[in-house]
Amino acid sequence: MKRLKRLDLSTETLTFLRDRSDGVAVSPDPRAEAARLWRQQSNKAFQELRETLGKMASGLERCMYCEDSEGTAIEHFWPKSVYPERAFDWLNYLIACSRCNSNFKRDQFPLDAAGAPLLVNPSEEEPLDHLSFSPSTGRFEPRSPKGDPSIDVFGLNRTTLTKGELLLGQASSSS
C-alpha cells in the first residue's frame, strides 16, 4: 500500500455528486436510495471518477489496498451500506480489486473508541506509519493500532499476495 494524492474533479462532477448526496439525504430510506442511485453509473461523471481514480493509483490503475491486481471497482472507504451519506463523497472513493473489495473488506469497518477508522486510508495518510513489510517473512507487520485491523480486513497477508510482494522484494534487493 502506498500513499496516494487525491486529484481534483471538474465542477460538473462535483455538482453531480452533491446532487446525488442531496437525493440520499432527503430520502426516507437513505440506504436504499444510495444503493439505487449507485447503480446508475452510465454517465460522464462516473467516467471522470473512474479515470481520475485510475490516475491516482500507483502503477497502472492498481488496487489501492493490495497493489497486486487491477483496481476494477470504485471502493467506498466508509461502506455505503452503513454510511449512505458518504456514498457520493469524492473523498470516500478509492479503487480496489475484486478480491480486496468483495472477498476481504466487504462492509467491515472497525472504529476506535472515538469513532475514527481503524483502517489505513492510503489517500489520507502514510501507510508506512501503520504497516511495514518484512522481506524475510514475506508478511506485513503492524506499526500502529491500525496495523492489525488493516492487515486483517484488507487481507494483506493472504498467500498469493505475500508471494507477489516477496518476488518484488527480491527484484528490488537484487537490482
Ligand SMILES: [Zn+2]
Ligand atoms: Zn486489491
